[in-house]
Amino acid sequence: MFFIKEKIVVGMALIRILSCMIELSAAILMLKFNKVETALKINAVLAFIGPLILMSVMALGLFGVAGKMPSSKMFFIILGVLFIFYGASKG
Structure with a gap:
């Protein structure tokens, strides 16, 4: 399948997979409860x-x-990350 060389990359990918599972679960819960108020929560x-x-x-x-x-x-790189968070926080 894939040749994995970096353990850090595996950790990053696993966190993203976890995020995907959380998002999918949330979407299923929204459909299950079928209420706008609950979906907003x-x-x-x-x-x-x-x-x-x-x-x-x-x-x-x-x-x-x-x-x-x-x-x-x-x-x-760290400065760029800080700019991302600054830009995302100012709407």
Whole structure:
């Protein structure tokens, strides 16, 4: 199937698969309850979980490249991640 060389990549993929399962479960629950109010509550929980998943995957990725990259490049990557969160928080 796949030749897996990096354990960090496996961890990142597993977190994303977990995220997918949570999203799919939430969609099924929305259909099961069939109420707008309940669907909004479920969606609010997803809005909290999404950024946690993003931060977890990003942290694993940064941990994986920390020793392989010069600190100046690492600084710019971390700065870019901070800009993503800043831009996402200002609506």
